[in-house]
Amino acid sequence: MEERSEYLSAKPWDLRKLRDLAMEVFSSIGTEKSRQRLVYDLLNALKTNDKNRFLWLILKNVNAAKTENYEKAKEFANLLGTLQFEYDAEKNFEKIAYAIVMGIMSAESKERGGSNE
Numbered sequence: 001m002e003e004r005s006e007y008l009s010a011k012p013w014d015l016r017k018l019r020d021l022a023m024e025v026f027s028s029i030g031t032e033k034s035r036q037r038l039v040y041d042l043l044n045a046l047k048t049n050d051k052n053r054f055l056w057l058i059l060k061n062v063n064a065a066k067t068e069n070y071e072k073a074k075e076f077a078n079l080l081g082t083l084q085f086e087y088d089a090e091k092n093f094e095k096i097a098y099a100i101v102m103g104i105m106s107a108e109s110k111e112r113g114g115s116n117e
C-alpha cells in the first residue's frame with residue numbers, strides 16, 4: 001500500500017491551480033496582517049506535522065470567504081478535497097500545503113486596490 005501512495009504524486013498543474021485559487025480566495029479575506037498571522041499558524045502546523053490543524057485553519061478561513069468570493073472559494077474547497085483524497089501521502093500533503101501557503105503569501109489586498117499593505 002505504501003508503494004501505491006508514493007506512486008501517486010500530486011500533479012504540478014493541480015498544485016499550480018491550487019496556489020492560484022488560494023491567491024484569489026485569500027485576497028478577499030482579512031488584512032495583510034491577518035494573512036501573515038494565518039501563514040505563521042499554517043507553517044507551525046506544517047512544522048509539527050499537524051495535518052488536522054492545518055486543514056481546520058484553511059477551511060475556517062475559506063468559509064469566511066464564501067460570502068464575498070463564493071465561486072472561487074467553492075472551487076478552491078473542491079480542488080483541495082479532491083487532492084486530499086487522491087494524493088493522501090505525507091510527501092503530497094506537504095506539496096499541497098506549501099502550494100496553499102505560497103498562494104496566501106501572494107494574495108494582494110482587495111481593500112487597497114490590489115496593493116499589499
